[in-house]
Amino acid sequence: MSGNGWAISAHGLTKHYDKLVAVDHVDMSVANGSVFGLLGPNGAGKTTIIKVLTGLSDITEGSASVAGFDVTKDPMHVKQRVGWVAAEVILDDDLSGWENLWLQAKLQRLGDWKERADRLLDYFELSDRRKDRVGTYSTGMRKKMEIALALLHQPEIIFMDEPTIGLDPNVRRMLWDLITGVNKQFGVTVFLTTHYMEEADALCGRVAIIDHGKFVAVGTPSELKSRVKEDFIEIETSEPVTVDKLQAIPGVSNVRSQGNTWILRVSSAEVVLPEIFRALQTDGIRRINVEKPSLETVFIDITGKRLDQSGGDVQDYRKFYMNLRRARR
Numbered sequence: 001m002s003g004n005g006w007a008i009s010a011h012g013l014t015k016h017y018d019k020l021v022a023v024d025h026v027d028m029s030v031a032n033g034s035v036f037g038l039l040g041p042n043g044a045g046k047t048t049i050i051k052v053l054t055g056l057s058d059i060t061e062g063s064a065s066v067a068g069f070d071v072t073k074d075p076m077h078v079k080q081r082v083g084w085v086a087a088e089v090i091l092d093d094d095l096s097g098w099e100n101l102w103l104q105a106k107l108q109r110l111g112d113w114k115e116r117a118d119r120l121l122d123y124f125e126l127s128d129r130r131k132d133r134v135g136t137y138s139t140g141m142r143k144k145m146e147i148a149l150a151l152l153h154q155p156e157i158i159f160m161d162e163p164t165i166g167l168d169p170n171v172r173r174m175l176w177d178l179i180t181g182v183n184k185q186f187g188v189t190v191f192l193t194t195h196y197m198e199e200a201d202a203l204c205g206r207v208a209i210i211d212h213g214k215f216v217a218v219g220t221p222s223e224l225k226s227r228v229k230e231d232f233i234e235i236e237t238s239e240p241v242t243v244d245k246l247q248a249i250p251g252v253s254n255v256r257s258q259g260n261t262w263i264l265r266v267s268s269a270e271v272v273l274p275e276i277f278r279a280l281q282t283d284g285i286r287r288i289n290v291e292k293p294s295l296e297t298v299f300i301d302i303t304g305k306r307l308d309q310s311g312g313d314v315q316d317y318r319k320f321y322m323n324l325r326r327a328r329r
C-alpha cells in the first residue's frame with residue numbers, strides 16, 4: 001500500500017485529444033481503502049481519467065501518482081497494482097469460468113494464482129459453475145466473473161468504469177453490495193465512474209462531479225447534497241413561455257432552459273407548484289417533474305442541466321453503431 005495514505009493523487013491532470021480537452025486540470029486525492037466516485041454525463045471525461053490513471057493513455061499535462069508510483073515515470077509498477085473492470089464485457093464466452101481465470105493469469109504472468117482463483121470463485125459463489133462456459137452465465141454471474149478477473153493479481157486499487165451500465169435494477173443492487181463487499185473484505189480501494197447519481201450516493205465515501213473534463217464539485221454525498229437546499233421543478237409546456245413569466249411566479253428563485261424544458265429553482269416545490277399551475281394555465285403544461293435535494297439537484301445547480309439528459313449525443317451515436325457492428329458479426 002502506498003505510504004502517504006493516498007491511493008491516487010493527481011495535480012493539474014490534463015488530457016487533450018488533438019484540440020479536444022477531455023480532462024482539464026483535475027486535482028484529486030483518493031484515500032487508501034476508500035470508495036471514490038466520478039459522477040458525470042456521457043462524454044464528461046470519466047473513462048479518459050481512468051485511462052490516464054492506469055497508464056493506458058499518456059498525460060498531456062500535470063501529474064498523477066497511483067498506488068505510490070508516478071503514472072508517467074513508473075507505468076509498469078502502477079499496472080501491477082491496479083485492476084480494471086471495463087464498461088464493456090471482456091469475458092471469453094467460449095471458455096469456462098475457470099479457463100477465463102487461467103487466461104487472465106497467463107496474460108499477467110501470475111505464478112501463484114490457483115488458490116486465489118479458488119477463493120474468488122468461492123467468494124462470488126461461482127464455484128459450482130466453474131467448469132461451465134461463461135456464455136451460459138447470467139448477467140449477474142458475468143459481472144461477478146469480471147470482478148474476480150480484476151482481483152486475481154491482488155490489486156490495491158480497482159477501477160470500475162460504469163460497472164452497472166445497462167443492468168436491470170436487481171442486478172444493479174446486487175452489484176452495489178458486491179462492490180461494497182470487495183472494498184471491505186479485500187481492503188481494495190475502489191475508483192468508480194457512473195452517470196447514476198443514486199449509485200454514487202449509495203456506494204461512495206467521496207464523489208467528484210465532472211462536467212466537460214472539469215471537477216465542478218468534490219465531497220461526501222451528504223456534503224454535496226447540503227450545498228443545495230432548494231427544490232427544482234422541471235416543466236415542458238405546449239405553448240412557448242417567456243423567462244419573465246416564469247421568474248414572476250412567487251417562490252421561483254432561478255430559471256434556466258434546457259432544450260424545450262425549463263428548470264426552475266424554487267424554495268419549496270409543494271408551495272410553488274400551485275402557483276405554477278395558476279400562472280401557466282393557458283400555456284398547457286405538458287410535463288412537470290419535481291426534483292428534491294439529491295446529487296442530481298447538485299448537478300443541475302452547478303451545470304444548469306440534468307445529468308441524464310446532458311451531452312452524450314455523439315457518444316451514444318457512436319455506441320449505437322458499435323453495437324450494430326457487433327450484432328452483425
Ligand SMILES: Nc1ncnc2c1ncn2[C@@H]1O[C@H](COP(=O)(O)OP(=O)(O)O)[C@@H](O)[C@H]1O
Pocket residue numbers: 017020022040041042043044045046047048049315
Ligand atoms: N480516443 C479518443 N480520441 C478522441 N477523442 C476522444 C477519445 N476518447 C474520448 N474522446 C472524447 O473525449 C471526451 C471524453 O470522453 P470520455 O472520457 O470517454 O467520457 P465519459 O467516459 O465521461 O463518457 C469526449 O468528448 C470523447 O468524445
Ligand SMILES: [Mg+2]
Pocket residue numbers: 043046047048161162
Ligand atoms: Mg466512459
